[in-house]
Amino acid sequence: MRLPSVMSKKRSTKTSRARSKAFARTAATLAASRVKPAVLVKRDTRFTEVIALIEAARGRAYQAVNAELVSLYWQLGEYISRKIANAEWGDGVVEELATSLARRFPGLRGFTRPNLFRMRQFYEAYRSKRKVSALLRQLRWTHHLIILGQAKPAAVREFYILAAIKERWSSRELER
Template identity: 55%
Template sequence: MKPRDADRLSKGVALSADEAAFAEVLEMIQTARQRALATVNAALVDLYWRVGEYISRKLETATWGEGVVEALAEYIARHHPGLTGFTRANLFRMRKFYETYRHDEKVAPLVRQLPWSHNLVILNRCKRPEEREFYLMMARRDGWSRRELERQLAGALFERVIMNPPQASAALTGTSALPRARSHAKPTVIRLL
């Protein structure tokens, strides 16, 4: 081997080792960013909870009316023009968020572990408490994006898994494997990734 080729080979190995080190540093940066985003999301959801609680208490005690909430939104916009997310509609969403989960000791801590956008999707699309709990737990456990959460809601995952659990096979239950005449059972939907 020529000295020149050996020199290139050693540089290639060195670059590869450098690239591995660079990738390791990049991984540290990405991990720290993800942790920071999770911390910021948790702080925002906690803030929205507290604002919702504050508004709820003021409205319950008749200290405030709905017009005062609108005035609050205008006040925030006037004093902090760059601050977004505190419109009248969003302030009422925060109130609904708090009022929906305030008595649920199991779910209240869980909502703080998901981004606000996930919480809004679940709050607006799920009517039953057990359905909300199911999607909160699944989104947290499986790390669903908002889009994936919406896809699972559209596919009625809760209804398919919880409301209509899969039946044991005929061989296991000892019943006939022949289909029943005029069955009105809903067909099972299987989604492949």
């Protein structure tokens, strides 16, 4: 019985020494690589305008990508809705579409069977609301999923869309 406990102490001592050495190396590396605070502040103030331009462009790019994705999801929802309404497709065909998309675009996420049906639900919820459909591209897809999942009446969904746009709610704020 004593032998295993002695060995376990040796192992834990070796492990703790190795951890201490690794921690010391990391701390030394961080300390050596630090820039003096005065230099850092000076650089930030000198390049504030450039940084602001980059951040603004990045924000516009994210908005453009999100608007295009919402537009794509609207179009896919319309297509799926039309095919199912005309009795050309059933639930099984949507599953086949999801599988086909996964094979064709291996790294592309978000086109599973449940998501394709959410796109259909998204289209069907707003297709007759011209006022709302013009605003849809201003919100991210996550916002739409939250609103569709939690607000059933059309008037309530419209209220939350308008409020989320006006108040610039994050998805977490919208969930509350």
